[in-house]
Each structure stands twice: as structure tokens, then as C-alpha cells.
Amino acid sequence: MTSPAHLKIRNVTRRFNVNGTALTALDDVSLDIKAGEFVTIVGASGCGKSTLLRLGAGLDVEHDGVIEHGGRRVDGPSLDRGIVFQEPRLFPWLTVERNVSLGLENAAFSKAEKRELVSEQIALVGLSGFEKAYPHQLSGGMAQRAGIARGLVNRPDVLFLDEPFGALDAITKARLQGELQQIWAAEKITMVLVTHDVDEAVYLGDRVVIMSPRPGRIRQIVPVDLPHPRERTSPELAAIRNGVLDILNGTTGEAPKPVTRPSAARRPAASANPIHAAHRTKPARPAFSTTEI
Amino acid sequence: MSVLAALRTQNAVKIRRGLTLPVLLLIFWEAASRSGLVDARFLPSLEDVFLTAKRELVDNNLFGELAASLFRNIAGFVIGSAIGVVFATLLALSRWADALATPSFNGFKQISLLAWIPLISIWFGFGEQAKIVFVAIAAFIPVVLNTYEGMRNVPGDLIEVGRALKFTPVQRVTRIFLPAAMPSIATGVHLGLIYSWLATVGAEYFLAVGPGIGGLIIAGRERFDMALVMVGVIILGLVGFLLNRLAAAGEAYLLRWRVTAH
Numbered sequence: 001m002t003s004p005a006h007l008k009i010r011n012v013t014r015r016f017n018v019n020g021t022a023l024t025a026l027d028d029v030s031l032d033i034k035a036g037e038f039v040t041i042v043g044a045s046g047c048g049k050s051t052l053l054r055l056g057a058g059l060d061v062e063h064d065g066v067i068e069h070g071g072r073r074v075d076g077p078s079l080d081r082g083i084v085f086q087e088p089r090l091f092p093w094l095t096v097e098r099n100v101s102l103g104l105e106n107a108a109f110s111k112a113e114k115r116e117l118v119s120e121q122i123a124l125v126g127l128s129g130f131e132k133a134y135p136h137q138l139s140g141g142m143a144q145r146a147g148i149a150r151g152l153v154n155r156p157d158v159l160f161l162d163e164p165f166g167a168l169d170a171i172t173k174a175r176l177q178g179e180l181q182q183i184w185a186a187e188k189i190t191m192v193l194v195t196h197d198v199d200e201a202v203y204l205g206d207r208v209v210i211m212s213p214r215p216g217r218i219r220q221i222v223p224v225d226l227p228h229p230r231e232r233t234s235p236e237l238a239a240i241r242n243g244v245l246d247i248l249n250g251t252t253g254e255a256p257k258p259v260t261r262p263s264a265a266r267r268p269a270a271s272a273n274p275i276h277a278a279h280r281t282k283p284a285r286p287a288f289s290t291t292e293i
Numbered sequence: 294m295s296v297l298a299a300l301r302t303q304n305a306v307k308i309r310r311g312l313t314l315p316v317l318l319l320i321f322w323e324a325a326s327r328s329g330l331v332d333a334r335f336l337p338s339l340e341d342v343f344l345t346a347k348r349e350l351v352d353n354n355l356f357g358e359l360a361a362s363l364f365r366n367i368a369g370f371v372i373g374s375a376i377g378v379v380f381a382t383l384l385a386l387s388r389w390a391d392a393l394a395t396p397s398f399n400g401f402k403q404i405s406l407l408a409w410i411p412l413i414s415i416w417f418g419f420g421e422q423a424k425i426v427f428v429a430i431a432a433f434i435p436v437v438l439n440t441y442e443g444m445r446n447v448p449g450d451l452i453e454v455g456r457a458l459k460f461t462p463v464q465r466v467t468r469i470f471l472p473a474a475m476p477s478i479a480t481g482v483h484l485g486l487i488y489s490w491l492a493t494v495g496a497e498y499f500l501a502v503g504p505g506i507g508g509l510i511i512a513g514r515e516r517f518d519m520a521l522v523m524v525g526v527i528i529l530g531l532v533g534f535l536l537n538r539l540a541a542a543g544e545a546y547l548l549r550w551r552v553t554a555h
Contacts, residue, residue, distance in 0.1 A: 091451060105464065135550075
């Protein structure tokens with residue numbers, strides 16, 4: 001109350017009208033995020049975590065309650081709030097360079113400054129040498145790097161990330177998580193990341209917001225008081241991850257139990273989401289994602 | 294290197310196969326007119342056609358006629374497709390304009406182009422102007438249809454990116470809608486180019502006689518000079534073929550960002 005939160009979400013409720021019936025996606029959600037904080041939001045499908053992100057970014061403004069950024073009401077998108085989507089959403093007719101510079105299209109920089117910022121940003125996400133490539137020539141990981149660069153190039157106050165690594169393979173995912181953490185540490189941009197991967201949530205977040213579905217509510221907020229950059233395999237991190245998984249289990253009753261040594265045989269088959277269940281039965285699933293819910 | 298060589302031979306085979314039928318037809322044509330199978334007055338020999346072409350080229354102004362037709366074609370095409378892109382953009386992006394004008398356009402496009410000729414000739418006279426208007430209408434219709442379709446299918450994901458990046462309405466059109474619809478627009482413009490060349494000849498046939506390839510063919514008919522008619526027909530075909538290739542090359546260049554499909 002004394003220190004104003006950078007991003008303030010107070011008693012936010014969002015209802016959708018699905019075929020005439022009202023569906024409550026978010027029910028009385030309140031969350032304060034400090035400047036420079038890395039907050040991750042994790043929860044099962046349908047818990048409203050992406051809805052919350054879209055509301056925070058201002059892409060959706062149909063809600064009850066208050067959302068404020070820097071003391072001002074969020075009533076639409078703003079260049080102070082960047083967003084990275086699950087799909088890279090690059091413009092296929094533009095090169096990587098031009099796609100990234102879209103983030104500066106309406107920013108108050110000179111042409112020369114923009115060019116410099118774009119090439120800096122491309123170097124930061126490790127795409128140097130691919131400036132002139134078209135999106136169809138990039139791998140999934142490279143395209144997502146370009147999407148992140150586009151969201152970051154304007155140096156927004158807050159960057160919202162909506163399952164940015166959800167569609168990537170485990171190795172690329174781990175590498176990009178590390179790079180995102182470095183960028184965050186270097187640039188001190190507030191980051192809000194939505195994910196369904198518990199490992200990712202505890203590895204990146206200063207706080208992990210756990211949400212429960214139907215209706216979408218914040219179940220618990222777990223602080224991760226470990227210095228960045230973190231060791232993926234550290235026992236402290238594993239303990240926190242297991243704690244988060246326990247809480248998540250309570251939200252649906254069906255989420256998988258924590259697995260310390262991943263093995264296909266011990267993996268539970270039942271899940272609230274048939275898609276995830278289908279994935280889980282595949283024995284070839286990479287060991288990294290056993291804690292995805 | 295071997296891949297390149299293989300491609301070259303593959304291409305050569307393709308061209309050879311494409312030429313087989315025309316060459317056979319030419320041989321049959323020549324044989325038919327030489328052997329007296331058909332009356333040479335109705336189907337002149339190749340030699341006759343060649344000599345007529347040479348005569349028209351050297352003694353008469355064949356290039357002038359061709360230039361007149363091409364000018365009409367390009368002028369009408371440019372006017373029709375430019376108006377078409379603007380009109381279709383308006384229809385696709387404004388719900389109000391869409392509700393107001395799209396049903397009328399759908400009725401309009403069903404009317405045969407030839408039905409417009411009496412009206413066009415009354416409104417615009419019998420001269421160059423009327424012909425260009427006729428060609429413009431021919432190009433307009435496919436351009437509108439395809440541009441509209443393309444604009445309607447712009448992915449919502451990309452529109453949302455524009456929203457997040459605070460694009461102005463103008464930026465939304467120039468940075469998202471036009472480029473995203475470009476494949477469809479290119480198809481429309483390509484069709485418009487073909488239609489406008491067909492319409493150029495139509496305009497020359499049905500509106501007053503003036504310089505142009507259509508006029509040349511009419512002159513050939515009136516003088517019962519079938520060789521001259523054939524020269525005209527062959528030129529129409531060749532120009533149409535070249536315009537088509539030109540459009541395809543332009544399309545490939547504009548859409549080079551797409552995944553190349555074979």
C-alpha cells in the first residue's frame with residue numbers, strides 16, 4: 001500500500017459469453033508486480049492465465065476491477081507494454097531485420113537510432129547473420145527469438161510472454177530460457193511469463209503465481225528466493241518445484257505427481273487435458289518436460 | 294553441378310514437350326494447304342502468312358498497330374486494376390462499405406462485358422476513350438474479386454500484432470493488409486492482365502475501327518485476306534503469351550518471401 005506497485009491488478013473478473021452462457025475465465029484476481037520483477041504464472045489449461053496476460057497487456061479491456069500500469073489505467077495496448085506470443089507471429093513478407101524493426105515503427109527514434117537498436121537487439125537474441133532471412137527460412141527456435149526481439153526492441157517497461165517456449169523442442173527451450181534470463185538480468189525489464197511448464201516457472205520466476213481453473217483464480221503465490229542465474233539441478237530449486245507441483249495437484253486433483261527421476265513407466269496417464277494425456281503416453285517424450293501439466 | 298545439369302535437361306525436355314503439339318499443327322496446316330486438302334483461300338499456306346507478315350512489317354505499319362493495341366491494353370489495365378485494388382480494399386476493410394456495395398458488385402460482375410458496349414459507346418464515344426474504359430472494366434472485375442478475398446483472409450494473429458504495436462489505421466493497411474493480401478492481389482492482377490488483353494481485341498472488334506491488331510484482323514476479313522487474319526491471330530497469341538510470362542515473373546519477384554512450392 002505504501003510502495004505503489006508497478007503493475008497493479010485488483011479484483012479483476014473477466015467473463016466470456018460462450019453460446020449464450022456466461023463463462024467466468026477470471027474470478028476476482030488480484031496481483032501486484034514490482035518494477036524489474038520476473039513473475040511467472042502457471043496453471044492447468046483453462047485457468048485463465050493467458051486471459052490475465054492479455055488483460056495486463058491491454059489487448060483485452062473487457063473486465064471488471066482495476067488494472068493499472070505505472071499508476072495509469074490500462075485501457076488498450078501501449079508501447080510501454082511489449083508482448084511475445086506463443087507463435088512467433090512474424091510477418092512472412094518481411095526479413096528478420098524488418099520484422100524486429102516493426103517494434104519501433106511508432107517509437108520516437110531517428111532512423112539511424114532505430115537501425116542501431118534493431119541490430120543490437122538481433123545480436124542480443126543471437127540472430128546475427130540472419131538479418132536478411134525471411135521467416136520461412138528460420139527454424140522454430142530462431143523464429144521465436146525474432147519474436148522476442150520484436151517485443152524487446154522498444155525496451156518496454158513490462159514484457160508479457162504468453163507460453164513463448166511452448167512450441168519448442170526441449171533443448172531449444174532450455175537454451176532460450178537461459179537467454180531470456182540473461183536479457184532480463186541485463187535490461188531489468190519487468191517480465192510476466194505465462195507457462196504450463198513448472199520447471200520453466202520456477203527456473204525463471206522471482207515469484208510463481210499458481211492458478212486454479214474453472215473459474216480462474218490465484219491459488220497461491222510461491223516466492224523463489226534464489227539468486228539468478230540459477231542452477232537447473234540445484235536441490236533448492238527442485239524442492240520449490242515439488243512444492244509448486246503439490247499445490248498444482250490440489251488445483252485439479254489430476255495433475256501429475258512430481259517425478260524426480262523421469263521414466264516413462266512411472267509417468268501417470270490420466271490428465272484433465274486429453275491432448276496432454278496423449279502426449280504423455282508417448283514414451284519418446286523428452287525428459288525435460290515431465291513436469292509440464 | 295550434376296544437379297544443375299539435370300535441371301537444365303529437365304527444363305529442355307519440358308520445353309520440347311510443350312513445343313511438340315504446335316509444331317505438329319504447323320506441319321499439318323502446311324500439308325493441308327499445300328496438298329489442296331483445303332482451299333488456300335480459306336487456310337493460307339505458312340509461306341503466305343510469313344510473306345504477309347513481312348509485307349505488313351516492312352511496307353505497312355505493323356509495329357504501329359501493335360503499339361496502339363498495347364497502349365490501350367496497358368492504359369485500361371492500369372486504370373482498372375488500380376481502381377480495383379482501392380475499391381476492394383475499401384469493401385474488405387469497411388463493414389459499412391461492404392454492406393452497401395458488395396451485393397451490387399456481385400450483380401455487376403455477372404453482366405457480360407459485351408453488354409456494356411452500347412452504353413460505353415454512347416457515354417464515351419467511339420474513340421480511344423471508350424476502348425480504354427472497356428479494357429479497364431475487364432481488368433477491374435478479377436482484381437476486385439481477388440483483392441477482396443485476400444484482404445478478408447488476413448490472419449487475425451497478425452492484426453493483433455499490429456494492435457499491440459499501436460499501428461495507425463494507415464499502417465494497418467500498408468503494413469499488414471496489403472502485403473498479407475499480396476498473393477491474392479497478384480493473382481487478380483495477373484488475371485486482369487490476361488482479361489484486359491482479350492478485352493483490347495474485343496474493343497477493337499466491336500467499337501469503331503482504328504489502328505490496332507483487332508483493326509488489322511477486321512481489314513483482313515473485309516479484303517478476304519486470310520493470311521492477314523492469321524498474322525493478326527498469331528500476334529494476339531504471342532503477345533498474350535508474353536504478357537502472361539511477364540506477369541508470372543513479376544508475381545514471383547513480389548512474392549519471393551513465400552515458401553517456394555513446386
